[in-house]
Amino acid sequence: MRIACPFCGDRDLSEFTCFGEAGCPRPLPDREDAAARFLEAVYLRDNPAGVHRELWYHASGCRSWLEVTRDTRTHEIRAVRFASEAREA
Amino acid sequence: MRYSLWRILREACSGHRRWEPAWRDASPKSGYEVIVVGGGGHGLATAYYLAKVHGVREVAVLEKGGIGLGNAGRNTTIIRSNYLLPGNNPFYELSMRLWEGLERDLNYNVMVSQRGVLNLFHSDAQRDAYVRRGNAMHLHGVDAELLDREAVRRMLPFLEFENARFPIQGGLLQRRGGTARHDAVVWGYARAASGLGVDIVQNCEVTGLIREGGRIVGVRSSRGDIRAGKVAVAVAGHSSRVAALAGLRLPIESHVLQAFVSEAVKPLIPCVVTFGAGHFYVSQSDKGGLVFGGDLDGYNSYAQRGNLPMVEEVCASGMALMPMIGRLRLLRSWGGVMDMSMDGSPIIDRTPLEGLYLNAGWCYGGFKATPASGYCFAHLLAREESHEVARAFRLDRFATGHLLDEKGQGPHPNLH
Ligand SMILES: Cc1cc2nc3c(=O)[nH]c(=O)nc-3n(C[C@H](O)[C@H](O)[C@H](O)COP(=O)(O)OP(=O)(O)OC[C@H]3O[C@@H](n4cnc5c(N)ncnc54)[C@H](O)[C@@H]3O)c2cc1C
Numbered sequence: 196m197r198i199a200c201p202f203c204g205d206r207d208l209s210e211f212t213c214f215g216e217a218g219c220p221r222p223l224p225d226r227e228d229a230a231a232r233f234l235e236a237v238y239l240r241d242n243p244a245g246v247h248r249e250l251w252y253h254a255s256g257c258r259s260w261l262e263v264t265r266d267t268r269t270h271e272i273r274a275v276r277f278a279s280e281a282r283e284a
Numbered sequence: 285m286r287y288s289l290w291r292i293l294r295e296a297c298s299g300h301r302r303w304e305p306a307w308r309d310a311s312p313k314s315g316y317e318v319i320v321v322g323g324g325g326h327g328l329a330t331a332y333y334l335a336k337v338h339g340v341r342e343v344a345v346l347e348k349g350g351i352g353l354g355n356a357g358r359n360t361t362i363i364r365s366n367y368l369l370p371g372n373n374p375f376y377e378l379s380m381r382l383w384e385g386l387e388r389d390l391n392y393n394v395m396v397s398q399r400g401v402l403n404l405f406h407s408d409a410q411r412d413a414y415v416r417r418g419n420a421m422h423l424h425g426v427d428a429e430l431l432d433r434e435a436v437r438r439m440l441p442f443l444e445f446e447n448a449r450f451p452i453q454g455g456l457l458q459r460r461g462g463t464a465r466h467d468a469v470v471w472g473y474a475r476a477a478s479g480l481g482v483d484i485v486q487n488c489e490v491t492g493l494i495r496e497g498g499r500i501v502g503v504r505s506s507r508g509d510i511r512a513g514k515v516a517v518a519v520a521g522h523s524s525r526v527a528a529l530a531g532l533r534l535p536i537e538s539h540v541l542q543a544f545v546s547e548a549v550k551p552l553i554p555c556v557v558t559f560g561a562g563h564f565y566v567s568q569s570d571k572g573g574l575v576f577g578g579d580l581d582g583y584n585s586y587a588q589r590g591n592l593p594m595v596e597e598v599c600a601s602g603m604a605l606m607p608m609i610g611r612l613r614l615l616r617s618w619g620g621v622m623d624m625s626m627d628g629s630p631i632i633d634r635t636p637l638e639g640l641y642l643n644a645g646w647c648y649g650g651f652k653a654t655p656a657s658g659y660c661f662a663h664l665l666a667r668e669e670s671h672e673v674a675r676a677f678r679l680d681r682f683a684t685g686h687l688l689d690e691k692g693q694g695p696h697p698n699l700h
């Protein structure tokens with residue numbers, strides 16, 4: 196598996212570490228339903244067999260956080276962008 | 285048909301042409317008391333103990349492929365009960381006791397070999413952690429011995445003792461730990477369950493759950509709808525997918541773990557050894573191959589195959605521990621998809637849906653748990669209460685905060 200980092204280009208898997216499912220933002224702690232939302236954000240996952248949006252860290256490269264869209268059945272990578280772009284989108 | 289020496293002699297007289305298949309490949313009936321989804325070790329053991337201990341005999345095991353082709357047939361076969369936490373240890377010790385009597389119980393040779401499991405330590409901090417773990421084991425009546433460097437050297441003189449960066453300082457040894465033959469465990473449970481009337485249905489994928497008034501009353505499958513009083517899910521790496529059929533999200537990620545076997549050599553490694561400075565564990569199969577493994581690849585995967593960086597890392601760890609294996613050729617490597625839970629510990633519990641029960645989250649330690657997992661899941665299904673050694677394996681512990689994080693790693697499944 197190789198990941199095309201938008202900053203560094205196509206790089207080997209061993210340069211990256213995976214941080215799991217993207218889009219589990221930390222809830223506001225003072226909301227009334229905070230406990231239930233923290234349970235979802237910290238522990239519960241869709242874990243699909245198929246297309247998965249996930250966070251990767253380019254540890255041995257530019258140290259950017261990336262959002263990678265990948266098929267968990269084939270390891271095929273569909274898209275890569277900076278996690279910061281994903282947040283703004 | 286009971287297996288015995290007498291039986292072998294008798295069958296020999298007829299040229300071994302009259303042996304019957306060990307278990308019955310059944311077609312599904314329209315309904316059962318209990319449907320077990322997943323024909324791995326855990327599903328088959330659950331069905332066996334339901335029939336044997338609780339007299340529940342209207343049971344089917346539905347397997348989407350062939351039995352034992354999932355993780356049950358892909359693991360590195362290590363069994364042990366050297367756990368630290370009080371919520372875990374008595375469960376794994378029950379499993380070890382069941383292993384010790386399993387061959388007589390099943391009338392099947394599952395090749396349990398109590399050759400010992402030795403966890404090496406390489407620093408003072410690691411030694412302290414293992415002393416603590418050994419003490420916890422003693423408090424639960426489990427055997428554990430702390431070996432110093434010289435004792436390890438006497439046992440395994442071929443290890444790299446001159447490694448300046450990761451010197452071997454000693455190890456924690458559980459003599460009752462060891463290995464078992466994984467395929468035989470599947471076949472043994474299948475045969476024993478089938479003998480008690482359990483239907484083992486292969487090529488039967490569960491594709492949906494039948495709901496009536498908030499209750500699960502059966503499954504939709506590739507071989508038709510099948511009704512059931514209770515549906516018990518034991519599908520290892522695919523837990524999230526089956527739970528999604530019921531609209532549930534689980535505290536689980538599916539990850540791939542690879543394993544490796546070398547060409548066969550003469551008897552060399554007498555026990556199971558684990559390297560404490562990298563992640564590497566090895567034992568020698570009865571055929572002579574070195575069977576070894578290491579860490580997860582580290583990303584969600586349903587692919588049943590891993591990537592090359594982990595192959596290199598595992599082999600490098602092996603070389604650091606026992607440089608002599610550098611001359612061996614790697615015969616095969618493969619991967620299995622595991623249900624990594626958020627705290628590294630399993631779940632044996634009811635679900636929020638009535639009629640639906642869950643056995644999941646075994647991570648890469650579920651082979652050793654096979655007997656106790658089946659035993660405790662059957663207990664829950666038959667008695668509607670958790671077995672006393674499995675009370676901590678609750679699904680709601682992630683909401684209540686009663687986590688069982690053996691490694692203290694936090695909610696990062698790829699690090700457990
Ligand atoms: C490489 C590797 C090494 C390991 N090493 C060890 C070890 O040394 N010691 C140890 O204790 N553990 C080890 N494990 C972990 C252990 O193998 C698993 O935790 C355990 O086997 C899981 O339980 P099981 O046997 O029931 O799983 P499986 O054999 O995977 O059974 C689950 C079954 O469910 C079926 N299924 C899935 N979805 C459906 C569906 N929708 N309908 C019908 N059927 C379905 C699958 O086809 C599969 O056969 C290892 C795992 C791997 C992959």
Ligand SMILES: [Zn+2]
Pocket residue numbers: 200201202203204253256257258259
């Ligand atoms: Zn980069």
